[in-house]
Amino acid sequence: MTKHAAVVQGEAVPRERVDAFLQTVTTTPQRGAGSADMRLRRVGATSHDGAADARQPHTAPPAAHSPQAERQRRRWATQVVVADELARRACEERGLEQPPEVSPTHVLAIAGTDVADLGSIVAATLAHSAAARLLLAELERQQDVPEAAVQDYYERNRDRYLTPDALRRGVDPFGRTAPADFLPYQQAREGIAHELGRAAGHRAFFDWFDQARADVVYAAGHEHPGDPSHPDHEHRH
Known part of the structure; x- marks a missing residue:
């Protein structure tokens, strides 16, 4: 069994990071909330600054009630950890000073409404990753709303x-x-300008994530939950 979950820009992401993240996840999402490719569909969708005002715990794919569910849960968690790694690198490239990372045992919560708006992978990433929240804030700041x-x-x-x-x-x-x-x-x-800028920032974050993860190589058992190349894939909206 490989000791890494994925390879990002030629560097291995240890399985231990995925295991540590899985220890923080205790609840389950709505069916089909595992896609990171969902887009904001209305200007009023909010991120509450990534998690600061969250009211409910962020969610993961179904808890391990079966081998298939456990495999999908691990694949989902790998996506979150990889997104965190990509965000750290993006912040470093942009010269953004990153705040201290949140302890894996004290992961921030994120509102259930945000899981629906963002997709559970990106929503959990924003709750888990200080670098992702910093990058999102920077992308929102860069938006120029006519x-x-x-x-x-x-x-x-x-x-x-x-x-x-x-x-x-x-x-x-x-x-x-x-x-x-x-x-x-x-x-x-x-208020309108603020919401339009926030929505544009979220779209920019999704675009960044899609491009940044394009060259990531996943170890067997850590593929995207919706990857049709593995038999347990699940990609519902």
Whole structure:
């Protein structure tokens, strides 16, 4: 049996790192939450700064009730550990000063809603990896949201900007309304720009991850859970 789980840029990632991560995972996700390739589908999806405001424990594929489940669980954990390694290298390349790593026995939690929005691999990576959170924050910071995009979002989603009084009166945002029924654009603008920038940052993080892991070589038993080359593959959405 090999002593490594994967090879990243010519360097082995020890199996011990996967084993240590598996010791921190105790709960199970929604069916099909194992894909790292899910995309944010709405501007309001949040990361809560990677995990700081999380309310529920992050989740892993099904606990080891069968050999197949155990194999998939290990493959899922390998993806998280590899993503952490890739993020550490990316931060170093960008000259980002990384904070101390979280102890494997004190992994941060992440909200269940984020698991649905991000996919359990990326959600768990952000909870597990300080480097991944730092990289995500940097990618969010780099996003330049055009004013036209902010205004377009405001115009297309007027139902989100009804005033409290309009909501109490049951105003139909797509029916007859008055300007006073909506929050002014300038009042809503900052929040919209923030959410659009966050969503763009998450897309940039997914794109980075897809490219960064393209050349990773996995040891037998540590492939991606959705890799069709192994008999237990599972890739549901």
